[in-house]
Structure formats: structure tokens, C-alpha cells
Amino acid sequence: MDNVKISQALSDPIRYKILMMLVRSDNACCPVISNSAGESPVGLCNCEIMNELSMIQSRVSYxxxxxVETGLVNEEPRGKWKYYFANSKKMLDYVDQLKRDFNLE
Amino acid sequence: MDNVKISQALSDPIRYKILMMLVRSDNACCPVISNSAGESPVGLCNCEIMNELSMIQSRVSYxxxxxVETGLVNEEPRGKWKYYFANSKKMLDYVDQLKRDFNLE
DNA sequence: CGATTATATCAATATTTTTTGATATAATCA
DNA sequence: TGATTATATCAAAAAATATTGATATAATCG
Structure with a gap:
């Protein structure tokens, strides 16, 4: 199920942290941009995440x-950078499905 | 963090399914019992889960x-059986923490 | 253009998680 | 009591994930 795959994405402390960073991201090391929805400035690029978490580049990429594969994060290439945005809609879908599956509220 | 550990528990399709079964469990193959909160009949024993999911015993145990270690499930030994109950409180805590961490709603 | 910079991918390795079968414990049943 | 039944644990194997370093791609900068 979709929720299992998403739980799996959230089950790594690094990914959980990155998601929180994305949610809270304002502008970054990289040039300030708007996302496709016109909100601005949001998003983080690989390099920012690398620096913030002191991880090597291929690890961040992985x-x-x-x-991105779970849909929790959207990406937007911009010049030589790639920006990432948290997808709140998808997160909410996850939560709603949990509520349904586990009879919450 | 606690939420990472819980995500990890939810990231296995079998465990996710077992949780749903527990949430929906009524009575079972084993004698009908009440849980310690006096609600009755609820809970499932190992053997029920084994049969339902056609898994060998040690796998269910695992x-x-x-x-149980995440707190999502409580256990209650009863004679030679062990009954399991979904812990809705813990599930709600998980959901609430997600909302806070990811700025939902 | 060539050099630099950002990101992707790949193969090898390491680590973690899951599964199995065997054996242990402990409660009930006859 | 001994036999049976339910569950736990353990060691080994299998499978899945994560990490690393090397190399590839592709955009920008001078």
C-alpha cells in the first residue's frame, strides 16, 4: 500500500529530518527562487542539505x-541546481489514511 | 525520535496489516476475553494472526x-495465550507529532 | 571553448531487517 | 504426572537498505 511505502520513507532519521527542513525551509544557500506554485522563497537544493547535515553528495542524492519517489517531496530543476519542496498534500493524505486504517478520532 | 521508530514499525506490510486487524478485531479463535480496560471482546492472540496471515509462529512472534516495542500494541498474557490490543492513544500521538513536525493543517 | 560546479548513477561494501528451523519455556489438559 | 499446546528465543541464512568512492552528465562561468 501507499502508506507502507511512505512509512518506510519516514523510517530513516535522516529522511525524517530532511522533510522537517523542507517544511521549514525559507531561502537557502542557493539563489532564492519561487516554486511553480509561485510561493517564494521556499525549497532547498542538494548542496544545502549536504552542508546542513554534513553528508556526502551521493548520500544526499540517494x-x-x-x-521524491514517495511523492512526499517534489523536485524542480533550476539551472544547475535541483530544488526540493515538501508536498503537504501528500503528507496529509498519509495522515488521513492512517486515521481511516486505524480508526482514529 | 519516537516517530522514526514508529514509522519503521509501520513500514512493513505485514505489521501494517496486523495493526489494522487489531483495530478491527472483535473476538477471535481463542476464548473471548476482555482487556484490562474492561472492553470486551477485543484483542487477538498469536495463533489467530498466524492463521489469518498464514505465517509460521516465530515470524508472528517477531x-x-x-x-509492542513501539507501544503501538499492548499485550496481555492470558493463560497459555497472549493477547494483543491496538493502542489508539499511541497511534494518535504519532499522527499529532507528524502534524507538528510537518506543519499540517 | 575549457574549467568549474551541481547532481546522478553505479558497483562494491557494510549494515540492518526479515525469515526460517530448531530448541526452550511455560501453561493447560487428560 | 506426562502429553499437548502456545509462545519466545536463538543462530544461521536471506533479503533489503544504506553508505562510500568513482565516474558520468549536464549546466554555468570565464
Missing amino acids: HMKEL | HMKEL
Whole structure:
């Protein structure tokens, strides 16, 4: 199920942290941009995450791919950078499904 | 963090399914019992889960231990059986923490 | 254009998680 | 009591994930 895959994405402390960073991201090391929804400035690029978490580049790339694959994160290439945005809609869907599956509230 | 550990518990399709079964459990293969909160009949024993999911006993044991360790499931030994109950409070805590961490709603 | 910078991917390794079968414990039943 | 039944645990194997370093791609900068 979709929720299992998302739980799996959230089950790594690094990815969980990155998601929180994205949610809270304002502008970054990289040039300030708007996302496609016109909100501005939001998003983080790989390099920012690397620096923030002191991780090597391929490791960041790997985890971002995992996150993007679940839909929890959207990406937007911009010049030589790639920006990432938290997808709140998807997060909410996850929570709502949990509530349904586990009879909450 | 606690939420990472819980996500990890939810990230296995079998455990996710068992949780749903527990939430929906009424009475079972084993004698009908009440849980310590006096609600009755609820809970499932190992054997029920084994049969339902066609899993060997040690595998069920392993997954139940994982679930109990997160607090998502409570256990109650009763004679030679062990009954399991979904802990809705813990599930709600998880959801609430998600909302806070990811700025939902 | 060539050099630099950002990111992706790949193969090898390491680590973690899951599964199995065997054995242990402990309660009930006859 | 001994036999049976339910569950736990353990060691080994299998499978899945994560990490690293190397190399590839592709955009920008001078």
C-alpha cells in the first residue's frame, strides 16, 4: 500500500529530518527562487542539505530520490541546481489514511 | 525520535496489516476475553494472526515484538495465550507529532 | 571553448531487517 | 504426572537498505 511505502520513507532519521527542513525551509544557500506554485522563497537544493547535515553528495542524492519517489517531496530543476519542496498534500493524505486504517478520532 | 521508530514499525506490510486487524478485531479463535480496560471482546492472540496471515509462529512472534516495542500494541498474557490490543492513544500521538513536525493543517 | 560546479548513477561494501528451523519455556489438559 | 499446546528465543541464512568512492552528465562561468 501507499502508506507502507511512505512509512518506510519516514523510517530513516535522516529522511525524517530532511522533510522537517523542507517544511521549514525559507531561502537557502542557493539563489532564492519561487516554486511553480509561485510561493517564494521556499525549497532547498542538494548542496544545502549536504552542508546542513554534513553528508556526502551521493548520500544526499540517494535519500532525496527515495523521498521524491514517495511523492512526499517534489523536485524542480533550476539551472544547475535541483530544488526540493515538501508536498503537504501528500503528507496529509498519509495522515488521513492512517486515521481511516486505524480508526482514529 | 519516537516517530522514526514508529514509522519503521509501520513500514512493513505485514505489521501494517496486523495493526489494522487489531483495530478491527472483535473476538477471535481463542476464548473471548476482555482487556484490562474492561472492553470486551477485543484483542487477538498469536495463533489467530498466524492463521489469518498464514505465517509460521516465530515470524508472528517477531513482528508482534516489534509492534509492542513501539507501544503501538499492548499485550496481555492470558493463560497459555497472549493477547494483543491496538493502542489508539499511541497511534494518535504519532499522527499529532507528524502534524507538528510537518506543519499540517 | 575549457574549467568549474551541481547532481546522478553505479558497483562494491557494510549494515540492518526479515525469515526460517530448531530448541526452550511455560501453561493447560487428560 | 506426562502429553499437548502456545509462545519466545536463538543462530544461521536471506533479503533489503544504506553508505562510500568513482565516474558520468549536464549546466554555468570565464
